[in-house]
Amino acid sequence: MKGDRDEKRKMDVRKILKVMRWVATFVAILSVFLLTLCSLSVYINPERCQYVSVFCLLFPLWLVMSLTMTVVVLFYNRKLALVLFAVLCCNIPSIRNYCPLNLPVSAEEVKGQTLKVMSYNVQGFGLAAKGEKSLHAFRAFLDTCDADIVSFQEGSFKKVVDTCLIAPARRNYPYFMKNKGVYWHSWVGVFSKYPILSYETIDTTGNNICCAFKVELPKGDTLIVVNAHMPSLRLSAEERLLLKDVIDVAHKETNNAGFPSLIASVCAAGKLRARQVDNICNYLKLHQGENIILTGDFNDTPVSYAHQRISDYLQDCFKAVGNGIGRTFNKDALYVRIDNVFSSEWWKPVACEIRDDVHLSDHYPIVCTLKRTE
Numbered sequence: 001m002k003g004d005r006d007e008k009r010k011m012d013v014r015k016i017l018k019v020m021r022w023v024a025t026f027v028a029i030l031s032v033f034l035l036t037l038c039s040l041s042v043y044i045n046p047e048r049c050q051y052v053s054v055f056c057l058l059f060p061l062w063l064v065m066s067l068t069m070t071v072v073v074l075f076y077n078r079k080l081a082l083v084l085f086a087v088l089c090c091n092i093p094s095i096r097n098y099c100p101l102n103l104p105v106s107a108e109e110v111k112g113q114t115l116k117v118m119s120y121n122v123q124g125f126g127l128a129a130k131g132e133k134s135l136h137a138f139r140a141f142l143d144t145c146d147a148d149i150v151s152f153q154e155g156s157f158k159k160v161v162d163t164c165l166i167a168p169a170r171r172n173y174p175y176f177m178k179n180k181g182v183y184w185h186s187w188v189g190v191f192s193k194y195p196i197l198s199y200e201t202i203d204t205t206g207n208n209i210c211c212a213f214k215v216e217l218p219k220g221d222t223l224i225v226v227n228a229h230m231p232s233l234r235l236s237a238e239e240r241l242l243l244k245d246v247i248d249v250a251h252k253e254t255n256n257a258g259f260p261s262l263i264a265s266v267c268a269a270g271k272l273r274a275r276q277v278d279n280i281c282n283y284l285k286l287h288q289g290e291n292i293i294l295t296g297d298f299n300d301t302p303v304s305y306a307h308q309r310i311s312d313y314l315q316d317c318f319k320a321v322g323n324g325i326g327r328t329f330n331k332d333a334l335y336v337r338i339d340n341v342f343s344s345e346w347w348k349p350v351a352c353e354i355r356d357d358v359h360l361s362d363h364y365p366i367v368c369t370l371k372r373t374e
Contacts, residue, residue, distance in 0.1 A: 021076055021077075024069065024072050024073060024076075025073060025077070025080065027065070027069055028066070028069035028070060028072065028073045028080075028084055029084070031062055031065035031066040031069050032066045032069075032070070032084050032087045032088065034058075034062045034065075035059070035062035035063055035065075035066045035088070035091055036087060036090065036091055037055075038055060038056060038058065038059045038062050038094070038303065039059075039090075039091045039093070039094035039303070041055055041056055042056065042094070042303060042304055042305055042307070042308040043305075043308065044305065045274050045278075045305060046267070046270035046271050046273070046274045046305055047271050047274050047275065050267040050268075050270060050271060051263075051267060052270065052305065053266050053267055053269070053270025053271075053273075053300075053304075053305075054263055054266050054267065054270075056300075056301060056303050056304050056305070057266065057301060059094070059098060059301065059303040060098065063091075063095065063098070066084070066088060067088070069084075070084045070085055070088065094303050096319060097302040097303055097307065097311075097316070097319055098301070098302050098303050098325065099324060099325050100318065100319045100320075100322055100323060100324075100326075101323055101324075102320070102321050102322065102323055105321060105350045105351060109348075109350055109371070110350045110351075110369070110371065112371050112372060113371065113372040114350065114369055114370060114371050114372070115148050115149065115217075115223075115293075115347070115369070115370045115372070116146065116147045116148045116149075116367065116368070116369050116370075117147060117148065117149045117150075117151070117225075117293055117295065117341055117367070117368050117369075117370060118145060118147040118149070118150045118151065118365050118366070118367045118368075119151045119153070119227075119295035119296060119297075119339055119340070119341050119365065119366050120150065120151070120152055120153070120339075120361070120363065120365040120366075121152075121153040121154050121229070121297040121339060121361060121362075121363040122138065122152050122153070122154055122155060122360070122361050122363075123154055123361040123362050123363065124154060124155070124156040124186060125138055125155065125156050125161060125165065125360075126138070126360055126361060127156055127158060127160070127161075132160060132164060134360065135160065135161065135164040135165045136164065137360055138165055138360055139164070139165050139168050139169055141358060141360060142165075142169050142172065142173070142191065143169075143171075143172055145355075145365070145367070147367060148192070148193050148194070149190060149191070149192050149193070149194075149215065149225060149293075150173065150190065150191040150192075151188070151189075151190050151225065151227045151295035151296065152178075152187075152188065152189050152190070152191070152227075153186075153188050153227065153228075153229040153296060153297045154186040154188075154229060154297070155178060155186055155187045155188070155189055156186065156187075157186070157187060169191060172193070173191035173192060173193060174193070175191070175192040175193070175194065175195055175196045175215075176189065176190070176191050176192070176196070177189060177190055177196045177199050177213055178190075179199065179201060179209055179211050186229070187209070188209055188210070188211055188227040188228070188229050188296075189227070190213045190215070190225055190227060192213075192215050194215050194216055194217055194218070194223075195215070195216040196213055196214070196215050196216075197214040197215070197216055197222070198213075198214050199211050199212060199213045199214070200212050202226065202228075202279060202280055202283045203276045203279040203280060205231065205272050205275045205276040205279065206231035206269075206272040206275075206276070208229050208230055208231045208232075208272070208276065209229060210226065210227065210228040210229065210230075210276060210279075210280055210296070211226075211227055212224050212225070212226045212227075212283065213225045213226075213227065217291075221291060222291065223291045223292075223293060224287060224290060224291060224292045224293070225292075225293050225294075225295065226280065226283070226284075226292065226293070226294040226295070226296070227295055227296055228276070228280060228294065228295070228296030228297070228298070229296060229297050229299075230272075230273045230276055230277065230296065230297065230298050230299045230300065230306060231269050231272035231273050231276065231299060232269060232299040233265050233266055233269045233299070269299070270300075270305070273298075273299065273300055273305070273306050274305055274306070277305070277306040277309045277310065278309065280294075280309075280310070281309050281310065281312065281313060284310075284313040284314065285313065288313065289344075290344065290346075291344060291346045292314065292343070292344040292346070293341065293342070293343050293344070293347065293370070294310060294314055294340075294341070294342040294343075295340070295341050295342075296339070296340065297338060297339050297363065298338050298339070298340055299338055300338060301336050301337070301338065302316070302319070302336075302337055302340075307340070310340075310342055311342075313344075314342035314343060314344055315342060315343055315344075315345075315349070316340060316342055317340075317341045317342065317343055317349040317352045317368040317370070318337065318340065318341065318352045318366065318368070320349040320352070321349045321350060321351055321352050321368075322352040322353065322354075325337060326354045326366070327354065327356065327364070328354055328363050328364045328365075328366055329362065329363055329364075330356075330359075330362060330363065330364060331362040337354070337366075338363075339363055339364075339365075339366045340366065341366055341368040343368075343370055345373065346372065346373055347370035347371065347372060347373060348370065348371045348372075348373050349368055349369070349370055349371075350369050350370065350371045351368065351369040352366070352367070352368040352369070353366075353367055353368075354366055354367075355367055
């Protein structure tokens with residue numbers, strides 16, 4: 001009797017293990033499939049399929065699940081684990097977009113004509129939260145950042161910005177230009193150590209402006225600096241809280257009632273960004289082969305339609321020489337890089353870092369050093 005019970009118990013355990021393996025296999029295959037689908041979805045215009053924007057946001061979830069389940073499968077089915085690993089390798093380009101790993105650039109490679117570029121969403125220079133004191137902090141940062149060209153997004157049109165920041169900054173940056181007009185709630189602008197010849201507006205979709213500034217470099221070279229502030233999610237306070245709860249895996253209870261509104265906001269912003277990035281790419285196509293650097297707040301992840309479209313024309317400097325996720329947005333538990341610097345083949349990125357020691361905005365500055373190619 002005892003022997004029969006032991007045998008039955010062993011059979012029950014084997015049945016349970018078999019079911020667990022089937023479940024693990026299903027979850028592993030599903031995770032890798034969704035990861036691959038997410039990598040491919042960047043080629044779909046959100047205006048044609050609005051839920052692509054939501055799906056792309058989940059890329060890190062599919063990646064973590066795929067890696068975890070591949071390791072689990074390895075313990076009981078090595079052949080399947082090898083197949084899953086092979087499919088994961090096919091997703092390396094997207095993984096490198098999201099979290100690149102690069103070897104340090106040698107000092108020899110840095111020699112030559114270099115240009116240091118910084119892009120920074122300044123959130124209205126913090127005037128709403130800290131008042132005029134924040135302008136002095138931004139001015140002090142500008143004095144020490146040592147960049148040749150500084151691109152700002154979401155600047156404030158208030159006159160105090162001109163008197164307390166822009167005018168004093170002219171000591172180190174004698175040239176400054178921003179978009180004109182008060183139709184937009186904020187401006188994009190460029191501080192430069194080199195003459196700024198002119199600017200033109202590329203796009204104003206969703207009241208988010210993108211401009212191209214022509215900068216005269218030494219030896220008569222003309223550099224086009226495209227400065228873009230793409231449409232954000234524009235979430236309400238309740239939607240931001242819900243998004244934080246979704247991301248925070250330790251949060252036990254989430255109010256599902258706000259999900260439709262949250263998804264609708266993400267989809268609407270994705271459509272606007274797609275429209276703007278298509279117009280930006282039309283401009284880049286028109287100036288293909290020219291000396292171009294694109295900076296800006298994409299308000300989208302590195303695995304997205306916006307990032308992929310720009311990558312068709314320019315190289316992502318952080319992907320080329322940066323390391324890690326490179327978080328630039330420091331609010332709402334969103335650990336992601338949404339600010340970027342891209343360059344044409346005229347430049348080779350030799351350094352790119354996120355200045356996460358600068359806490360003057362809800363963004364961190366991204367700073368890149370570029371070497372002029374022969």
